[in-house]
Each structure stands twice: as structure tokens, then as C-alpha cells.
Amino acid sequence: MNIFYLDNHTHRCxxxxxDKHVVxxxxxxxxxxxxxxxxxxxxxxxxxxxxxxxxKRWKMVKNSNMEETLYKxxxxxxxxxxxxxxxxxxxxxxxxxxxGYVLSIPIDMVRYILRKDYLETYxxxxxxx
Numbered sequence: 001m002n003i004f005y006l007d008n009h010t011h012r013c014x015x016x017x018x019d020k021h022v023v024x025x026x027x028x029x030x031x032x033x034x035x036x037x038x039x040x041x042x043x044x045x046x047x048x049x050x051x052x053x054x055x056k057r058w059k060m061v062k063n064s065n066m067e068e069t070l071y072k073x074x075x076x077x078x079x080x081x082x083x084x085x086x087x088x089x090x091x092x093x094x095x096x097x098x099x100g101y102v103l104s105i106p107i108d109m110v111r112y113i114l115r116k117d118y119l120e121t122y123x124x125x126x127x128x129x
Contacts, residue, residue, distance in 0.1 A: 001028055001080040003091065010093030014101055022098055029095040032084040034071035040085065042073075 004025060006016040017025055042058030049055045058073050060066040075081055084091055 001032060001075055001078050003029075003032070003080050003084065005090070010090060011097045013090075013094050014097030017098065022101060026095060026098050029091050029098070031071050031074055032081060033088065033091055033095065035073045035076060035081050036085045036088055037066070037070060038073040039076055 002025070004017055004021065005013065007013040014022075038058035038060065041062070042060050044056055044058050046054055047057045056073075056076070060070065
């Protein structure tokens with residue numbers, strides 16, 4: 001999990017991401033935002049992983065739509081995840097700017113990476129929350 005903090009202004013920060021990282025970072029930022037959202041607003045419980053190990057999880061009780069929409073919490077003790085709790089507005093702004101940047105590129109250029117409708121859906125989710 002990475003955070004590329006390249007500028008104080010989120011739009012300039014998004015523009016300074018190299019092309020290789022643009023779409024990849026939308027996913028990573030979405031994972032960080034989802035993890036932070038679950039840990040801050042969710043209710044912690046213990047569950048079993050696929051291989052039978054005990055694992056901490058967070059359930060979004062107040063908003064069932066968020067339970068379906070968010071990624072599962074991942075690597076909650078990773079330094080980027082810990083730091084992201086403190087700078088949610090910066091990561092959210094950068095993610096929105098990156099989505100806008102990708103959507104302004106002709107779809108043929110990004111089709112091999114992600115579907116355009118997925119990015120539009122993600123951008124819509126960020127704006128609602």
C-alpha cells in the first residue's frame with residue numbers, strides 16, 4: 001500500500017502521478033479509504049479467514065449500502081493505513097482528481113486497465129459519502 005503525496009494541492013498531486021501509477025493508485029487509495037472508513041465507522045468483530053484463522057473485521061451497521069460497496073479492511077497496521085486515518089480529505093481529493101484525470105483520457109487508452117463505468121461508479125460513490 002502506497003500513498004504518493006506529491007503536492008499539498010490534491011489536483012496537482014494527482015497530475016504529478018506518472019501514467020503507470022494513475023489507475024493503480026485509484027485502487028490503492030480506494031483500499032486505504034475503505035479500510036479507514038471501516039475502522040473509524042464500523043463495528044469490530046472476529047471472524048474466520050478462508051484458511052480457518054481468526055481475523056479482525058469491521059462491519060458497517062449504520063449503512064448497509066456501504067457494507068456492499070467498500071473493500072474489506074486490509075493491513076490496518078500498515079504505516080500508510082495508519083497515516084491515511086489522519087489525512088482522509090487529502091487521499092479522497094487525490095482519488096477524485098485521479099478518477100477525473102482517467103475519465104478525461106480517451107477510453108481506448110485505459111480500456112486494458114479498467115472499465116470506464118467502474119471509474120464513474122467509484123467517483124459517484126466518493127461524491128455521495
